[in-house]
Amino acid sequence: MVTERSTLDPGFSGSLWARTAAPGPELPVLAEPVEAEVAIVGAGFTGLSTALHLAEAEPGLSIVLLEAEEPGFGASGRNNGQVIPTLTRPDPDDLVARLGPERGERFVALVRDSAAFTFALIRRLGIACDAVQAGWIQPAHSPERFERVSRRRFEQWARRGAEVELLEPRRLAERLGSEAWFGGWAARTGGHLNPLAFVRGLARAVLARGVRLFARSRLVALERRGARWRLRTPSGRVEARRVLLATAAYSGPATGALARSFVPFRPWMLASEPLGENVRRSVVPGGEAVSDTRADLRFLRWTADGRLVSGGALALPLGERARLERRVARFLAEAFPALAGLRFDFAWTGTIALTADRYPHLLALGPDLWAWIGCNGRGVALATALGPHLAALLAGEDERAAPLPLERPAPIPLAGLAGAFGRLTLPYYRWLDSRP
Ligand SMILES: Cc1cc2nc3c(=O)[nH]c(=O)nc-3n(C[C@H](O)[C@H](O)[C@H](O)COP(=O)(O)OP(=O)(O)OC[C@H]3O[C@@H](n4cnc5c(N)ncnc54)[C@H](O)[C@@H]3O)c2cc1C
Known part of the structure; x- marks a missing residue:
């Protein structure tokens, strides 16, 4: 059994969350060959929410969840804990223009409802994670951005029934207690939480629903054997019919093209x-x-x-x-x-997965093998809310019902290197920020 916590990476163990979250469940290491209908790799919000909703939708289905270290070791245990019902860059109209009216509006609704979904899940499962649904505010850093960006975002989300408000400069200054910004907008369903406490609560919930969750069980090789996938770990293996790679920005070589389909940002x-x-x-x-x-x-x-x-x-x-x-x-x-x-x-x-176009992507990596990538820094609510939809894919639902189109991975040339040098573009972004 795993009793001690990960201490190797101060990026994880040095966090406030690691200090304040209640301990997670004790978990076994995979040490034998096992069979399952579904295998999920990675115990962050994506893997855990997917396993939870799949176990609830299909009681008795055999589900194995493999985690390389411990639940929350990736971005889910290290983030700022802001629960935000928007994406970083594309706005609702952009999503609809790209995805088409039907799927686009469905995905916009998923994002719109993602924070409310997350807080409702926490209440339903009774997870103690200091969840505070006090709202999320995006202040504008220049008067021009308020006119151009805040008004546009507010209008597009309001048109779609989101609980949003436009904050004129004086009103924003009162809400923040600061005159450093120039107006903004707010989403009332947002808020914040202790992310590692949330992850650990989800881990307990999936165990209670019969999911076999293994820690310190890193996927080291993934191969197709007839109609099934074989997932090898250093001391065991899983044979499964359907697989979700929920390894996000922590994807390594065993995840193949997924590991090259994003730029890591730390x-x-x-x-x-x-x-x-x-x-x-x-x-x-x-x-x-x-x-x-x-x-x-x-x-x-x-x-x-x-x-x-x-x-x-x-x-x-x-x-x-x-x-x-x-x-x-x-x-x-x-x-x-x-x-x-x-x-x-x-x-x-912690590491964030940036995609080249800053959109999230749902990937078909092979027969019955899926992943999503591209939180672009907004994944607490989105990854949690994607859980039921990824669960539906793993339960055999038609891919056309998925919230995003299934795409082949598009490897980014020298993605890892781009991450190392990508930070050198920060001065350029600061220059853009300094312009109206
Ligand atoms: C510093 C930081 C701040 C952030 N702040 C916010 C914020 O305030 N609000 C917000 O909405 N979003 C924020 N994000 C983004 C958000 O944290 C992520 O989008 C979200 O946690 C992604 O969850 P996930 O489950 O998809 O991936 P992860 O949580 O990264 O989980 C991937 C898991 O896969 C495991 N793994 C990797 N390889 C293997 C393998 N071979 N075998 C088995 N397991 C493996 C890892 O150990 C990890 O536990 C932030 C991210 C970072 C890094």
């Missing part, structure tokens, strides 16, 4: 020391999650124990943590004078 998360009640009342007093319109994103959210969690990325890795702490402390103090002299107790990193 931002830092920073959690402040606990702050006093007077500061909490003056900085985003309503407790919303906040992430602005910059490409070099500025974001923050409160935690249950009164810390602010923010973060960012730098172009050059040298001394990155200390330099980033100074940069983030500076921007927070400029926006909120009450935060002058802010210190950070926790810093950690």
Whole structure:
């Protein structure tokens, strides 16, 4: 049995979430050959939500879930915990233009409802993860962006029945307790949570529904044997009819073309020391999650124990943590004078899967072998809400009913290298952010 936690990667074990989330369930390592109808690889929001909804829709179906380390070891246990019912770049009209009116509107509705779905799931399963559905605000970083971006997003989501509001500059300043932005819009169904606590709660829920979940059981080879897939781990193997690779930005060589279909991007998360009640009342007093319109994103959210969690990325890795702490402390103090002299107790990193077009993609990697890729930094709600739809695919539903078209993977040349050098484009993005 696995008893100790992953300590190898401080990007995981050094996080505030690893310190504050209740321990996950004890899990076995796969140490023998097993058979299953469905195998899912990766125990983050995608793998766990899919396994959960599949087990609920098809009681008795044999489902195996393989995790290389422990549930939440990937982005799901390391993110900022903002539950956001939008994508980063494409807006609803863009999605409909690309996917067509029928599928496009279906996918837009999925995104629109994704945060409400996530909070409802947490309530239904009774997961203690400091979930706060106080809303999500996207402030505009220039008056022109407010006119061009905020108004457009608000209008497109409002037209589709989303619970959104436009925040004129004065109203936004009141909501944030800051005059550093120029108006914005908000989605009332959004909010924030402790992501690792959510993952661990999902892991308990899938176990309770009969899913066989193995930790420290990395997929090292995947091969087709007749009408089934064979998944090999260092000490066992699974034979399964249908397979979902839910390995996202942590996909390695065993996942074949999936590992080359995104650019990895590694931002830092920073959690402040606990702050006093007077500061909490003056900085985003309503407790919303906040992430602005910059490409070099500025974001923050409160935690249950009164810390602010923010973060960012730098172009050059040298001394990155200390330099980033100074940069983030500076921007927070400029926006909120009450935060002058802010210190950070926790810093950690995680990897995001960026796609070349910044759209999410559903991939058919072979017969009965699927994956999705491209959260582009917005995956807490989306990955969770995709669970029932991926479960339907694994249950044999017609691919035409899927929320996105099934595509062949399109490998990005030198994807890993692009990730290493991609951060050098940050100054360019900052220059774009400085323009109207
Ligand atoms: C620093 C950071 C901040 C973020 N902030 C936010 C935010 O505030 N809001 C938001 O909406 N989104 C945010 N995101 C994005 C969000 O976290 C992800 O979209 C989401 O967690 C993806 O979930 P997933 O289950 O698809 O993948 P992951 O959580 O990455 O899970 C993949 C799993 O697969 C496992 N794995 C990999 N290879 C193998 C193998 N060979 N065998 C077995 N298992 C394997 C990994 O160990 C991992 O547990 C952030 C991401 C990062 C990195």
